[in-house]
Amino acid sequence: MIIEAILKINPNAEVSVSGNDINTVQWHNGTTPIPVADIQAQLPIVEFDMAMEDLRAKRNKLLADTDYLALSDNTMSAEMTTYRQSLRDITNGLTTVADVEAVVFPTKP
Numbered sequence: 001m002i003i004e005a006i007l008k009i010n011p012n013a014e015v016s017v018s019g020n021d022i023n024t025v026q027w028h029n030g031t032t033p034i035p036v037a038d039i040q041a042q043l044p045i046v047e048f049d050m051a052m053e054d055l056r057a058k059r060n061k062l063l064a065d066t067d068y069l070a071l072s073d074n075t076m077s078a079e080m081t082t083y084r085q086s087l088r089d090i091t092n093g094l095t096t097v098a099d100v101e102a103v104v105f106p107t108k109p
Helices: 002-009 036-070 078-089 097-101
Strands: none
Touching (some): 002 036, 036 097
């Protein structure tokens, strides 16, 4: 997660980190070092982004599992339409990792 935080600040940074220790960051090929405090400030943002990415992947899989029902030769039930819309809306209003972790997926009809 440390490298992701660094890359959020400088997408071209070339770095390595030993373990998950922010004090072991090594800067390569002339990359300008970033202050530890700046990297630490990015860590909650990276953690949230990773949680959202995982949530979207799960949501997208559930949508993909029912995509065949949305084909033009099918008539989708109101319950399935509501389920799929609930999945699409599941990321609305989430602003913290705790919000993401508290998400309850709707039950497939």
